[in-house]
Amino acid sequence: MLNATFIVSKLHQAIVVSFLSLSSFTIASPTFAASLDFSTWDKSGDVFSNLTETKLTNAFTDGSDDADNYNLSGNDPTDISLLENFLALNPGKLGDDATEGSAIKTALNVLAGDVFSFDYSFSTYDTVSSDRAFATIGNLVFSLTGSTPFSYTFATSGIYNIGIGVIDVNDVVNSSTLSLTNASLTNPQSVPEPLTTLGSILAGSFGVMLKRRDSKKA
Ligand SMILES: [Ca+2]
Numbered sequence: 001m002l003n004a005t006f007i008v009s010k011l012h013q014a015i016v017v018s019f020l021s022l023s024s025f026t027i028a029s030p031t032f033a034a035s036l037d038f039s040t041w042d043k044s045g046d047v048f049s050n051l052t053e054t055k056l057t058n059a060f061t062d063g064s065d066d067a068d069n070y071n072l073s074g075n076d077p078t079d080i081s082l083l084e085n086f087l088a089l090n091p092g093k094l095g096d097d098a099t100e101g102s103a104i105k106t107a108l109n110v111l112a113g114d115v116f117s118f119d120y121s122f123s124t125y126d127t128v129s130s131d132r133a134f135a136t137i138g139n140l141v142f143s144l145t146g147s148t149p150f151s152y153t154f155a156t157s158g159i160y161n162i163g164i165g166v167i168d169v170n171d172v173v174n175s176s177t178l179s180l181t182n183a184s185l186t187n188p189q190s191v192p193e194p195l196t197t198l199g200s201i202l203a204g205s206f207g208v209m210l211k212r213r214d215s216k217k218a
């Protein structure tokens with residue numbers, strides 16, 4: 001006959017064995033995945049946020065640079081030298097042909113391996129000297145011309161100035177709109193799922209093994 005106390009003590013043993021076997025694995029920190037709220041970032045120029053997205057344009061408030069008025073906030077775009085200053089960029093970093101634009105910025109405290117990403121959509125009403133959308137990370141400028149989402153993996157931990165914007169080039173007329181959604185900062189290296197699963201399997205098998213051995217003894 002199986003003794004209840006005996007089974008309980010064997011179960012404890014199984015749990016201890018499982019934990020001992022798990023201790024040889026690195027226990028990952030909890031999953032790190034944080035949404036970023038663009039609406040809280042600092043703004044320069046024409047920037048508008050609602051619950052789901054943040055939009056930027058390079059359109060004047062009076063609508064004089066387009067057939068329609070695309071301005072969203074009632075704030076004019078910012079002169080390019082002031083915009084570069086706002087983004088903590090060296091003069092000319094957004095291009096010598098850049099004239100004016102709008103941007104948002106923040107400073108992110110990141111760990112090596114963190115991934116900054118967001119979805120974007122760029123609509124332009126300009127056919128001559130086409131406008132540009134960009135993201136800046138530190139003093140690096142990335143054109144938002146590829147496929148969404150934009151994604152950047154930080155190689156080194158630290159605090160980085162991050163900016164996103166839209167600019168006119170050569171002239172200040174004919175506007176564009178940049179829409180931003182789903183911003184996040186994640187670290188895939190800290191996802192603990194495989195280890196948790198492995199731990200459960202180990203705990204399960206040890207339990208079953210010990211139980212079977214007990215049954216045979218009985
Ligand atoms: Ca143009």
Ligand SMILES: [Ca+2]
Binds near residue numbers: 172173174175
């Ligand atoms: Ca403009």
Ligand SMILES: [Ca+2]
Binds near residue numbers: 130131171175
């Ligand atoms: Ca333009």
